[in-house]
Amino acid sequence: MESQRTEWKRIWKDEYLKSICAFANSQGGDLLIGIDDDGTIVGVSNSDRLLAELPNKIRTTMGIIPTIRLVGTKDTPYLVIQVEGYPFPVSYKGRYYIRCGSTTQLLTGLELDKFMLKKQGMTWDSVATPSVSVTDLKQDAIHDFSSRAFQCNRLSKSHIEVSDSLLLKNLNLLDGNHVRRAGVVLFHPSPEQLFVGTTAKIGFFLNDADLRFQDELTGPLIELPDKIIELLYTKYLKAEISYKGLYRVETFPFPEAAVREILLNALVHKDYGSGTPIQIRVYDDRLSIWNPGALPQGITLENLFRNHPSLPYNPHIANVMFKFGMIEAWGRGYEKVQVACATAGIPVPTVEVNPSGILVCFKAPRGGLNGGLNGGLNGGLSSDSDRILQSIHHHPGARIPQIVEVTGISTRTVERHIKTLKSMNLIHFEGSKKTGGYFIVPKKLYEDRVSES
Incomplete structure (x- = not known):
C-alpha cells in the first residue's frame, strides 16, 4: 500500500x-x-x-x-x-x-x-542576528547567569571571570561579532522587539470563553521562569489554608517543582520560529501550559515519562539553561514531575500533542482551586454575594473599597453581603481595622467552625 x-x-x-x-x-x-x-x-x-x-x-x-x-x-x-x-x-x-x-x-x-x-x-537558535551585538544585551542578566552557573558548579571561576564577549563566545552564542538568536532570547532586555512570541501569556478563565484577567510577561529568557512562577503563585493560584496550632499553613493545588519543570520544557523547547508565545491558562479546576513545539524525534507519549535521551529543540538555549542550573541534560524532566505529583498526592499531568503544539494539563485536587469556596457558592448565594466571594478569593486580604472597585457593587450593598458571608462562616477578617482585610475561610477551618457552633 x-x-x-x-x-x-x-x-x-x-x-x-x-x-x-x-x-x-x-x-x-x-x-x-x-x-x-x-x-x-x-x-x-x-x-x-x-x-x-x-x-x-x-x-x-x-x-x-x-x-x-x-x-x-x-x-x-x-x-x-x-x-x-x-x-x-x-x-x-x-x-x-x-x-x-x-x-x-x-x-x-x-x-x-x-x-x-x-x-x-542548523537550528533556529543557532542563526546569527546581524543587528545585535554584545553591548545590546542586558548586563545584569549575563552577570546573574555567571553567578548562578558558578554556584551550581557548572562553570568554573576561570570561566566566569572573563569579559561578556568571551563568556558568550565560550557558550557558542556568538557568530563572529553577531549574537546568535539564542543569545538574543536569553539575554536581550526586550527579545520580543526582535522576535515575536518570545513572551509568556497567563490568564485566569472561568471557562474557555470567559477570561477574567491576564498578564503578559516579557524580558530575557534567563529571568522569565522565576517571574512566571512568582506571578502564578502570588496572583493566580490560591492556597488552601489550614492551621497547625497557631500557625497558618498554605498548600497550593499544584506542586511548584512539577509546574516549574513543565514550564521550563515549554520555554526551552518551544518553536520560537512560530512567533507564538507560550500560554498558561488557570481555571478553577486545572492549570494548562501550552507551547508551539513538538516532541523530539523518536520520543513518543508512551516513553515521555520514562527515561529517555535529552534531544533539545533549541540546543544552544538548552545548553545555557543547563549551565544556569534550570534544567538537566539527561531527559529526566518528566520523571521529576511524576515524583513531585506523587509526593503532593495529585495525578500526573496529561500531555496532548497535536500539529499546533504541546498542551500539558494539571488537574486540581477534588474541590477545585477554590477549596471551601465551592461549598458556599453551591449553597444558594445571590449573584452579588457570589461576585464578592470570587473577588475575595482572587484578592486575599481585600478591603471593602477594593471589593467595590473590583465588583462594581455599591459600598452599602457590599457591606450588607459581607455581613451575610461572615455569618455563614465563608469569609473572615484578619488583621487590624486599619490594615487588615477579608479572607476566604478554608474548607477544613469552615467545617471545624460549623461543628463548634
Whole structure:
C-alpha cells in the first residue's frame, strides 16, 4: 500500500516529478509507474521511452540521479523509480516538496525555513542576528547567569571571570561579532522587539470563553521562569489554608517543582520560529501550559515519562539553561514531575500533542482551586454575594473599597453581603481595622467552625 516511502501511479505525468523531489527531501522512497491506486498492476506501454527520458529529465530539473528499473512480467511491466534521501535541499522549479504520510506537500513560510535550516545542520537558535551585538544585551542578566552557573558548579571561576564577549563566545552564542538568536532570547532586555512570541501569556478563565484577567510577561529568557512562577503563585493560584496550632499553613493545588519543570520544557523547547508565545491558562479546576513545539524525534507519549535521551529543540538555549542550573541534560524532566505529583498526592499531568503544539494539563485536587469556596457558592448565594466571594478569593486580604472597585457593587450593598458571608462562616477578617482585610475561610477551618457552633 502507499506510504511515506511508496507511491503508485497508473501512468507517468511530468507533475510526478514533485513526488520524486519530495522523496529526495525526506527519507527517500519508491515511485512505481504502472500500478493503480488500489495496488493492481496495470503495466506501462511506453517503458522503453520512459527508461530513456526520465533519468535526463530528473537530472536536469533537480540535479539528482535516481535508480530506474523495469520489473514485473512481459505482459505487465512497470517502472520502479528509486530515490535516495539527500542531505542537501532539492528543489523542483524553485520549489521544495517533502513527504508527509502518503502525500506530497509543498513547503512554504515557516515550514520551509525550518526545512532549510535542518538540511544545513542548523537550528533556529543557532542563526546569527546581524543587528545585535554584545553591548545590546542586558548586563545584569549575563552577570546573574555567571553567578548562578558558578554556584551550581557548572562553570568554573576561570570561566566566569572573563569579559561578556568571551563568556558568550565560550557558550557558542556568538557568530563572529553577531549574537546568535539564542543569545538574543536569553539575554536581550526586550527579545520580543526582535522576535515575536518570545513572551509568556497567563490568564485566569472561568471557562474557555470567559477570561477574567491576564498578564503578559516579557524580558530575557534567563529571568522569565522565576517571574512566571512568582506571578502564578502570588496572583493566580490560591492556597488552601489550614492551621497547625497557631500557625497558618498554605498548600497550593499544584506542586511548584512539577509546574516549574513543565514550564521550563515549554520555554526551552518551544518553536520560537512560530512567533507564538507560550500560554498558561488557570481555571478553577486545572492549570494548562501550552507551547508551539513538538516532541523530539523518536520520543513518543508512551516513553515521555520514562527515561529517555535529552534531544533539545533549541540546543544552544538548552545548553545555557543547563549551565544556569534550570534544567538537566539527561531527559529526566518528566520523571521529576511524576515524583513531585506523587509526593503532593495529585495525578500526573496529561500531555496532548497535536500539529499546533504541546498542551500539558494539571488537574486540581477534588474541590477545585477554590477549596471551601465551592461549598458556599453551591449553597444558594445571590449573584452579588457570589461576585464578592470570587473577588475575595482572587484578592486575599481585600478591603471593602477594593471589593467595590473590583465588583462594581455599591459600598452599602457590599457591606450588607459581607455581613451575610461572615455569618455563614465563608469569609473572615484578619488583621487590624486599619490594615487588615477579608479572607476566604478554608474548607477544613469552615467545617471545624460549623461543628463548634
